Amino acid sequence: MSQNPETPPKFQPSPRFVGTVLARALILLAIFLALTLIFKPARALGPLSLYNYLFPGRERFPYGENPQKSNNMTINDLDTMLASHAASQPKGVDEFRVFIFGDSSVWGTLLANNQTLAGQLNKKGIRTCDGKPVVFYNMAYPTLSLQKDVLFMNRALKLEPDLIVWPMTLESFPGMNPATSPLLSYNRTEAESLFPGIQIPPQANQHLWDSIQAQRRGLADWVRYQLFGVMWAATGVDQDLSQSWKPAERDFEPDNTFNKREPFDLASSLDFNPIVAGLKLAGDTPIIFVNEPILISRGENSDIRYNFFYPRWAYDDYRQALQSKAVANGWNYLDLWDLVPESEFTNSAIHLTPAGEQLLAERIAREIEGRLGCE
Amino acid sequence: MTLQNILIFAILILAYRLLLRRLSRGWVLLVLSCLSVFWLQPALPIRYLDFWLPVGTLALTVFAWAVTAPPEDRSLKNNLPALLVVGGIVVLMGLTRFITQTGLITPGRPPQIFPILAVVLVVGAFTWAVARQKRTNPVLLAGGIILLITLLVVLKYPPLTNWVSGLLREWNGQSAALASPLDIRWLGFSYISFRLIHTLRDRQTGRLPGVSLQEYVNYVIFFPAVTAGPIDRLERFIGDLRKPSNLDSGQFMAGGKRLLAGLFRKFVLADALALIALNATNASQVSSSGWTWVLLYAFAFQIYFDFSGYTDIAIGLGIWLGIVLPENFNRPYLKPNLTQFWNNWHMTLTGWFRAYYFNPLTRAMRSSKKRFPTWFILLFTQVTTMVLIGMWHGITWSFIIWGLWQGVGLFVQNRYSEWAKPRTAGWISQPGWAKTFNALGVFLTFNYLALGWVWFTVPDPAQALQVIGRLFGA
Numbered sequence: 001m002s003q004n005p006e007t008p009p010k011f012q013p014s015p016r017f018v019g020t021v022l023a024r025a026l027i028l029l030a031i032f033l034a035l036t037l038i039f040k041p042a043r044a045l046g047p048l049s050l051y052n053y054l055f056p057g058r059e060r061f062p063y064g065e066n067p068q069k070s071n072n073m074t075i076n077d078l079d080t081m082l083a084s085h086a087a088s089q090p091k092g093v094d095e096f097r098v099f100i101f102g103d104s105s106v107w108g109t110l111l112a113n114n115q116t117l118a119g120q121l122n123k124k125g126i127r128t129c130d131g132k133p134v135v136f137y138n139m140a141y142p143t144l145s146l147q148k149d150v151l152f153m154n155r156a157l158k159l160e161p162d163l164i165v166w167p168m169t170l171e172s173f174p175g176m177n178p179a180t181s182p183l184l185s186y187n188r189t190e191a192e193s194l195f196p197g198i199q200i201p202p203q204a205n206q207h208l209w210d211s212i213q214a215q216r217r218g219l220a221d222w223v224r225y226q227l228f229g230v231m232w233a234a235t236g237v238d239q240d241l242s243q244s245w246k247p248a249e250r251d252f253e254p255d256n257t258f259n260k261r262e263p264f265d266l267a268s269s270l271d272f273n274p275i276v277a278g279l280k281l282a283g284d285t286p287i288i289f290v291n292e293p294i295l296i297s298r299g300e301n302s303d304i305r306y307n308f309f310y311p312r313w314a315y316d317d318y319r320q321a322l323q324s325k326a327v328a329n330g331w332n333y334l335d336l337w338d339l340v341p342e343s344e345f346t347n348s349a350i351h352l353t354p355a356g357e358q359l360l361a362e363r364i365a366r367e368i369e370g371r372l373g374c375e
Numbered sequence: 376m377t378l379q380n381i382l383i384f385a386i387l388i389l390a391y392r393l394l395l396r397r398l399s400r401g402w403v404l405l406v407l408s409c410l411s412v413f414w415l416q417p418a419l420p421i422r423y424l425d426f427w428l429p430v431g432t433l434a435l436t437v438f439a440w441a442v443t444a445p446p447e448d449r450s451l452k453n454n455l456p457a458l459l460v461v462g463g464i465v466v467l468m469g470l471t472r473f474i475t476q477t478g479l480i481t482p483g484r485p486p487q488i489f490p491i492l493a494v495v496l497v498v499g500a501f502t503w504a505v506a507r508q509k510r511t512n513p514v515l516l517a518g519g520i521i522l523l524i525t526l527l528v529v530l531k532y533p534p535l536t537n538w539v540s541g542l543l544r545e546w547n548g549q550s551a552a553l554a555s556p557l558d559i560r561w562l563g564f565s566y567i568s569f570r571l572i573h574t575l576r577d578r579q580t581g582r583l584p585g586v587s588l589q590e591y592v593n594y595v596i597f598f599p600a601v602t603a604g605p606i607d608r609l610e611r612f613i614g615d616l617r618k619p620s621n622l623d624s625g626q627f628m629a630g631g632k633r634l635l636a637g638l639f640r641k642f643v644l645a646d647a648l649a650l651i652a653l654n655a656t657n658a659s660q661v662s663s664s665g666w667t668w669v670l671l672y673a674f675a676f677q678i679y680f681d682f683s684g685y686t687d688i689a690i691g692l693g694i695w696l697g698i699v700l701p702e703n704f705n706r707p708y709l710k711p712n713l714t715q716f717w718n719n720w721h722m723t724l725t726g727w728f729r730a731y732y733f734n735p736l737t738r739a740m741r742s743s744k745k746r747f748p749t750w751f752i753l754l755f756t757q758v759t760t761m762v763l764i765g766m767w768h769g770i771t772w773s774f775i776i777w778g779l780w781q782g783v784g785l786f787v788q789n790r791y792s793e794w795a796k797p798r799t800a801g802w803i804s805q806p807g808w809a810k811t812f813n814a815l816g817v818f819l820t821f822n823y824l825a826l827g828w829v830w831f832t833v834p835d836p837a838q839a840l841q842v843i844g845r846l847f848g849a
Contacts, residue, residue: 234666
């Protein structure tokens, strides 16, 4: 039977042919992976963002454990985070910019954007003496770490803040919290340049394959995060506020330890280097340091502990040390540790209800208005 | 199927077709397909159910073959090897309980080996008993169809699924209070049952070709198509399976292209759109009409790329195996009316319903002693067909309303076309008008379909109604 001239010849691959194809495929794959590792496309894409162009900028940094409900996700690339933030829009000529750094209490766990500290301060419509609107930006991120705040500060200062508000608590100080912020691990090189000698536990991606996976994951996260811009624009939701939560503990065991440590000389082991680094970075931009409110329990064994985080001895030592340091160095410092009543805390010793945030905002607004000095 | 499943299938197929091509295709497919029903079965909270459901699939398939095969094809001598392979794989899967605590290929640790052996022996004995009969038993054919429809109803009607889940949990010594319809997710049963019903019904009408057990099992649980179709026809599938086939360069390229297209559609486009597609959660979050339309369009394209992507993957893998599965989608959203859309969307499912419900019902109503008006026959057959297609996805009010939406839309479009055709025939044939009308038809059809998807993706009809209201600014 004659073969149709248009019929392609039958493909009968020999083992050698198959071997050659596989070898070439592997070489191409290796080249592709090497290029990926050299050029790090996930990092290169970071500064590019659809936010502030196609979608409104986000009012706080991305963080979300339930993306389907929160329309948000956790990203560790600082460029991607910053490029999506509303603060990355060019500063208006008539704008007085205030950046508020901090932890989850400032970021606003269990709070909508208009209920956070920045949101409540913006509602006050504060103006400078020459009539410029004072616009507050939520630059906080929900992990307890002053070093992580400085990382953000290092990037965010190019966005020309006129004032910085920096709330903090004892657990944010280096060595006072056993957990390391993933942001520090992910941005290890930058963290090490800001804090020489810093001890950052090694990340999982120590091997070549992990690094390749991290690049793939980074790229996928960047794409997903940009897509979430649609949901952010459509809903204005960036946190699952429907989640049920357990109120912060008010009754405690007779436990005197701080992070499982028996009483020790806490004051002398407090590391103020992140604050010094922040001040250095800020230069002429004034910073108002705030010792943020904590839950002061009146429950069982509250004579030993203020709350789940802090035994009284540790927190009192910390307050005393921070106050002394602030006075000695002439820092703008507000100690607001007992400003908010016990009833206005939600699921942790530092997370506030909207009413609690309002109290804090009023106090900080008074301070800022006082500093602006307008009659 | 996950990306990992698909890549492993692709590697196995290429390894077989390039390096082990001397092995019989039918037997390789049989082994891979039987293993796949265990491997792809989702893990379930009811103890050992994720083992017994794949066993159920294989048992139903073997029973159905015994019932449908013509007596001359039922010879135990010829089919014993296939029966032993199927039974052997079940026993082999059961034996993996001695290797691992978590399941090697099965999603969990298999149950004790003795119940497995007992089930295999019962299925084998039944098959043998039926195979010995000299005539096809019509009671078994009808009983098989009733059994499959009953199982479909149990799996698709949430209160019933919940009740059965409770019973199974109690039987297993687990808490019935934790029963959920999600407890009983039977891999590919919607497709498998329709393939089985097709063979049972075609045997009743005498149109089914005789096939061996090995061919029949390969048709029903052909692994590239087991999870998401397409729903092939036995005679077409067997035609391909019986043809000698070597992987040539054309097949390799054609299969590879379809596979890559499918992977891109499913894992890039559909999965990306899933982040912004309308669902019950974001339907309550979004407030503006414009953004609701964006989310709805995203869902319309997500469901299309997801489903057509899986079809492409199945067709691509099938081509590499020398089995050309039927097309399921042909640019459905570019069709200018609902009739054309439904002729090009999930074509194998609509073809199945046309063959086994719509056409027989239409014929019965037309030839009925009671004279039904044509419009009524059309309305009744189209609406009930679409409602049944809706219920195939789940027996809930949302899917029933979705079916009504489609059925009424088809009827109205049909009546309008009949009315408009003679009135517009003169000027619609001019090229400019034809294009304009076509574009208008595509726009209207797509938006009608998109509105219908609201019922599909928002499970609560009251909420779906609110979403539709919001789309129009209410």
